[in-house]
Amino acid sequence: MLSAADIDRALTRIAHEILESNKGPENLVLLGIPRRGYPLAQRLAAKLAGIEPGFDPEASTGQLDVTMYRDDLRRSTSRTPAPTRLPARGVDGAVVVLVDDVLFSGRTIRAALDALSDIGRPDVVRLGVLVDRGHRELPIRADFVGKNLPTSTAERVQVRLTEIDGPDGTGESAEDGVSIFDRADEPGDAR
Amino acid sequence: MKHLLSTADLSRSDALQILDTAEEMAAVSGREVKKLPALRGRTVVNLFLEDSTRTRISFEAAAKRLSADVINFSAKGSSVSKGESLKDTVQTLEAIGADAIVMRHWGSGAAAQLASSGWITSAVVNAGDGTHEHPTQALLDAFTLRRHLSRRHGSAPHGRDLEGMHVVIVGDILHSRVARSNVWLLTTLGARVTLAAPPTLMPFGVDAWPCEVTYSLDEALATGPDAVMMLRVQAERMKDAFFPSAAEYTRSWGLTDERLAVFESTSAADAIIMHPGPMNRGLEISSAAADSPRNTALEQVTNGVSVRMAVLYLLLSGSAPDSQEATV
Numbered sequence: 001m002l003s004a005a006d007i008d009r010a011l012t013r014i015a016h017e018i019l020e021s022n023k024g025p026e027n028l029v030l031l032g033i034p035r036r037g038y039p040l041a042q043r044l045a046a047k048l049a050g051i052e053p054g055f056d057p058e059a060s061t062g063q064l065d066v067t068m069y070r071d072d073l074r075r076s077t078s079r080t081p082a083p084t085r086l087p088a089r090g091v092d093g094a095v096v097v098l099v100d101d102v103l104f105s106g107r108t109i110r111a112a113l114d115a116l117s118d119i120g121r122p123d124v125v126r127l128g129v130l131v132d133r134g135h136r137e138l139p140i141r142a143d144f145v146g147k148n149l150p151t152s153t154a155e156r157v158q159v160r161l162t163e164i165d166g167p168d169g170t171g172e173s174a175e176d177g178v179s180i181f182d183r184a185d186e187p188g189d190a191r
Numbered sequence: 192m193k194h195l196l197s198t199a200d201l202s203r204s205d206a207l208q209i210l211d212t213a214e215e216m217a218a219v220s221g222r223e224v225k226k227l228p229a230l231r232g233r234t235v236v237n238l239f240l241e242d243s244t245r246t247r248i249s250f251e252a253a254a255k256r257l258s259a260d261v262i263n264f265s266a267k268g269s270s271v272s273k274g275e276s277l278k279d280t281v282q283t284l285e286a287i288g289a290d291a292i293v294m295r296h297w298g299s300g301a302a303a304q305l306a307s308s309g310w311i312t313s314a315v316v317n318a319g320d321g322t323h324e325h326p327t328q329a330l331l332d333a334f335t336l337r338r339h340l341s342r343r344h345g346s347a348p349h350g351r352d353l354e355g356m357h358v359v360i361v362g363d364i365l366h367s368r369v370a371r372s373n374v375w376l377l378t379t380l381g382a383r384v385t386l387a388a389p390p391t392l393m394p395f396g397v398d399a400w401p402c403e404v405t406y407s408l409d410e411a412l413a414t415g416p417d418a419v420m421m422l423r424v425q426a427e428r429m430k431d432a433f434f435p436s437a438a439e440y441t442r443s444w445g446l447t448d449e450r451l452a453v454f455e456s457t458s459a460a461d462a463i464i465m466h467p468g469p470m471n472r473g474l475e476i477s478s479a480a481a482d483s484p485r486n487t488a489l490e491q492v493t494n495g496v497s498v499r500m501a502v503l504y505l506l507l508s509g510s511a512p513d514s515q516e517a518t519v
Contacts, residue, residue, distance in 0.1 A: 065215065068227040068257075069227075069229075074509070076508075078509045080211050083215060
C-alpha cells in the first residue's frame with residue numbers, strides 16, 4: 001500500500017507539519033513507541049534537523065515503553081517490556097510528539113499517555129502516526145497522519161522498516177513498506 | 192509461566208525473559224513516580240512459614256511497586272500455630288482473594304506440592320523451600336553477574352547470558368537452597384560453576400550436578416574466578432558437628448583478609464564478591480571483604496526487588512483463565 005518512497009515523503013510532510021504547528025523546533029521531544037515507533041521518531045528527528053539546523057536530533061528523541069500500562073495485561077500473554085529511553089532534558093515543559101507506526105484502537109496511545117504522566121509533565125502532547133487505519137475504541141485522534149488507510153477489522157496492517165525488519169532484524173524485507181493482509185493468511189510476525 | 196518453583200526447570204529463554212524484564216523494572220526506580228500500574232487490583236500473599244526478613248520485605252516492595260495489594264502472613268501468631276494444615280491455610284487465603292502466593296516453607300518441595308496439589312488456582316512463587324531451592328535469589332545473583340559482565344563488554348545486558356563467567360560458590364552447600372538454585376540457573380545461562388566446601392558440607396550425589404567440585408578454597412581462588420559467592424553459615428541448620436569450630440571454619444573456608452588479597456591479585460580487576468546475606472562478619476567473611484568495593488551484597492538486595500517485580504509481573508500478566516499456559 002505504501003512504498004519506501006511514500007513513507008519517506010509522508011515523514012517529510014509530517015516533519016514540516018510538526019514545525020508549523022509548533023512554530024519552530026523549540027522544546028520539541030519525539031518519543032517513539034516500541035517497536036516501530038522508535039525508528040520512525042529517529043527518522044522524523046533527522047528530517048527536523050535537516051529543515052531546522054538548530055534542532056538536535058540526539059537530544060530530542062527517545063523511546064517510551066507502554067507495556068506495563070496496557071489494559072490487556074490480564075488477557076494477553078506476558079510481554080517483555082522494552083527499554084524506555086528519555087532525552088537528557090526529560091519531558092517536563094516539553095512539546096512531546098508521540099510517534100507510532102499504526103493507529104488502530106487507540107489503546108496503545110491511552111497506555112502511552114499514562115506512561116508519560118508517570119515520567120513527567122509535558123506542556124503539550126501530540127500524536128504522529130505513519131498509518132491511521134480507523135476502528136478507534138477510545139476518544140483519541142492523531143495530530144499528524146502519514147496515510148489514512150481504510151481497512152476492515154478482519155485485515156491486518158503490516159509496517160516494515162529496515163531498522164527492525166531488515167536483514168539484521170527479524171524479518172527478511174530489505175525495503176520499507178506498508179501492506180494489508182487478511183488475518184486468515186497473515187505472515188508470521190504478529191505484532 | 193504459571194508458577195516459579197525451581198530454577199532447574201527454567202529454560203534459557205525463560206531465564207533471559209525474566210532478567211530482561213527485570214532490567215526494565217530496575218529503570219523504574221530512577222523515575223519520578225517509582226510505581227507501575229501493571230498489577231493494580233491483584234493481591235499477592237506473602238506466606239512465610241519460616242523466619243525471613245529480607246526476602247519477605249523484598250517481595251513486599253516488589254509487589255507494591257507494581258501496585259498490587261500485599262497480605263503478609265507468617266506462621267507465628269497465626270492459625271498455623273494452632274495446627275491448621277497448609278491446605279486449609281492456602282484455601283482460606285485464596286478465598287480472601289489471593290492471585291499469587293509467595294511461599295517460604297521449612298519443607299523441601301513444599302512449593303511444588305502446593306502448585307501441583309490442585310488446592311488452589313493462584314500462581315505459586317517459591318521463596319525458599321527447606322534446603323531445596325530459592326529461585327528468586329539465584330535470579331538476582333544471575334542479574335547481578337550479568338550486569339557486571341555487560342559492563343566488562345561495554346554493552347547493554349539485554350539478551351545476554353553468562354557465557355564465559357566462572358563463579359565459585361563457597362561454604363555450606365549441603366543445606367544451601369541458594370547454592371542449588373544457582374548451580375542450575377548459572378549453568379543454564381552458560382556460566383562455569385565451582386563448588387568449594389568441606390566434605391561434610393557437600394551434598395551426597397554432588398558429582399551428578401553440572402558443576403565442578405573442590406575441597407580447597409585456596410585452589411578455587413587460584414583459578415582467578417570472576418565471582419566468589421560466600422554462603423552464610425546457617426547456625427540454625429547446624430545440628431550436627433559439620434566442622435570442629437567456628438575458628439577452624441574461618442581458617443579453611445572463610446574469605447579472610449589474606450584470601451581477599453589473593454583474590455584481588457589473581458582475579459580480574461572487575462571480579463566481585465557476592466553474599467546472599469545476612470553476612471556473619473568474622474565467620475565466613477572478614478570485615479574487610481564485607482566492606483570491599485567488590486562486595487555486591489547491597490547491589491544484590493537492590494536487584495532482588497527488580498527481579499521479583501519481573502517474576503510477579505510475568506506470572507500474573509496473561510493469567511486470565513482463558514489463556515492456559517504450561518507450568519514452568
